[in-house]
Amino acid sequence: MKNHFINKDKSLLEALSQINGLAPEPLVLFVIDDDGRMVGTLTDGDSRRALIAGASVADKAEKVMHRNFNYLREGENYDVKHLQEQKKLKMRLVPILDKDNRIIDIINLEKYVTKLPIDAVLMAGGKGERLRPLTEKTPKPLLPVGDKAIIDHNIDRLISYGIKHISVTVNYLKEQIEAHYQEPRNGISIQIVREPNFLGTIGSVKFVEHFYNDTVLVMNSDLFTNIDYEDFFLHFQQHNAEMSVAAVPYNVSIPYGILDLDGRNIKGLLEKPQFNYYANAGIYLIKRRALDEIPNGCFYNSTDLVEKLVSEGKSVIRYPLNGTWIDIGNPQEYQKACDLVKHL
Numbered sequence: 001m002k003n004h005f006i007n008k009d010k011s012l013l014e015a016l017s018q019i020n021g022l023a024p025e026p027l028v029l030f031v032i033d034d035d036g037r038m039v040g041t042l043t044d045g046d047s048r049r050a051l052i053a054g055a056s057v058a059d060k061a062e063k064v065m066h067r068n069f070n071y072l073r074e075g076e077n078y079d080v081k082h083l084q085e086q087k088k089l090k091m092r093l094v095p096i097l098d099k100d101n102r103i104i105d106i107i108n109l110e111k112y113v114t115k116l117p118i119d120a121v122l123m124a125g126g127k128g129e130r131l132r133p134l135t136e137k138t139p140k141p142l143l144p145v146g147d148k149a150i151i152d153h154n155i156d157r158l159i160s161y162g163i164k165h166i167s168v169t170v171n172y173l174k175e176q177i178e179a180h181y182q183e184p185r186n187g188i189s190i191q192i193v194r195e196p197n198f199l200g201t202i203g204s205v206k207f208v209e210h211f212y213n214d215t216v217l218v219m220n221s222d223l224f225t226n227i228d229y230e231d232f233f234l235h236f237q238q239h240n241a242e243m244s245v246a247a248v249p250y251n252v253s254i255p256y257g258i259l260d261l262d263g264r265n266i267k268g269l270l271e272k273p274q275f276n277y278y279a280n281a282g283i284y285l286i287k288r289r290a291l292d293e294i295p296n297g298c299f300y301n302s303t304d305l306v307e308k309l310v311s312e313g314k315s316v317i318r319y320p321l322n323g324t325w326i327d328i329g330n331p332q333e334y335q336k337a338c339d340l341v342k343h344l
Contacts, residue, residue: 001106004030004093008039008062012047015061019044026092026110030103031065037101040065071095074104080234083107083114107162114230115162118285119211124151124221125171125195125204130330139173141221142180143334146341150328151177151221152185153341158217159186161229165212168221169204171195196297201282203300211288218302220282224326224337226344227283235319236285242314244285245306246321247278281321290314 003022006015006029019027019042031040042065050064051057070091072078078096086094087109096105107115128140135143141151148156151168158166168190170177181190195204202218215236217229227246236244252275260268284302293308294300309316324344326337 001103004028004106005032005103006030006042006061008033008060008065010061011057012050012055012059012061012064013057015042016044016047016057019047026108028093029061030095030106031061032103036103038069038071038095038097038103039101040067041069042066069095071097074098080114080116080230080237083109084230087114111160112162113160116229116233117213118163118215118217118233119165119167119208119213119288120158120163120217120219121167121169121193121205121208122151122154122219122221123201123204124168124177125174125198126222127172128222131328131334134331134334137173139170139176140328141168142176143328145224145328145334145337149180150224150337153224154219154221155185155188155190157226158229159188163217163229164188165191167191167193167208169193169195169207171198171204198299199297200299200301200304202284202294202302202305203298205291206294206296211291214288216286216288216291218284218286220327222328223282224324224328224340225281225283225321226324227281227321228323232283232285232319236317239317240315241285241317242287242290242309243306243316244319245316246281246283247318248281248321248325250277250279251275252277278318278320281325282327283321285319 006018008031015029019029027044029042030038031042033039042061046064046066055064072082072094074096092110094107094109095103098104124141126140128135131140142149145153155166166188168177170192174194178192181192193207205218232246254273258270258273259266260270290309293305306316326333328334328337
């Protein structure tokens with residue numbers, strides 16, 4: 001981050017040299033005073049225009065910097081909606097300032113879609129029995145789809161939305177996944193959590209030692225999807241829900257006339273009806289406090305948590321997932337994902 005900082009008293013020549021070393025990052029410097037407070041911005045274009053207008057390379061950065069600059073303020077307007085506004089303004093780097101105008105973070109909107117204030121937990125402990133023999137010696141999350149493992153497609157997408165705290169719960173052939181994430185991925189350290197025994201589709205969440213945010217995303221690691229996590233999160237916030245279930249449209253067509261019966265009496269007939277449903281996509285946003293409902297060390301499915309929260313009168317909502325979604329649970333779906341990734 002500090003590669004983008006320059007003191008206001010540095011020369012324009014020093015600024016140009018620093019800008020030249022930023023590539024491939026956006027060529028933007030944040031000008032700060034002696035107390036570390038942000039006072040302006042300076043870009044490659046600003047510098048060239050200043051020189052054309054007669055500035056000297058010996059002039060100080062504060063002479064040619066922009067004093068009217070975009071920023072977000074911690075605790076005031078630093079949230080996902082305001083980051084969306086910055087994207088609409090074509091901002092590449094957005095500084096986040098504290099109350100004293102010191103830069104505490106810089107969001108790169110060329111590299112990241114946004115910065116979501118959520119933790120993520122991926123379930124990677126299953127045996128993948130329907131994909132045998134492929135999963136006899138390789139855990140399903142590490143099967144390749146294109147040029148990388150199934151789970152890496154999901155983790156890379158989470159990272160692209162600015163998510164920094166990612167945990168993976170493991171069980172079957174866990175040593176392979178642990179070795180896979182010994183090194184950080186795209187600058188993010190992946191926390192591996194061992195499941196002591198098979199605890200269903202959400203029970204292992206209880207073994208994550210610490211959550212940093214009030215919203216937790218829980219998902220199966222063997223999905224192939226392009227879900228918009230930003231829209232998912234904003235929808236969750238908008239409805240102030242305790243839990244949101246991503247759901248995919250599922251249509252059932254019956255090629256016959258269906259009788260509407262009352263006992264043996266026919267009340268009517270539906271000719272080749274179609275029924276439209278939403279199926280559970282295995283991706284959830286959950287308030288951190290709701291995770292307290294999951295019992296410790298017990299087999300527990302995400303559907304159990306849904307039913308528990310609903311029975312308590314808590315708000316559990318559906319988020320319609322209209323993009324790509326493949327549950328890689330059998331050879332046919334695995335091949336479908338492998339074929340699809342070639343065209344993305």
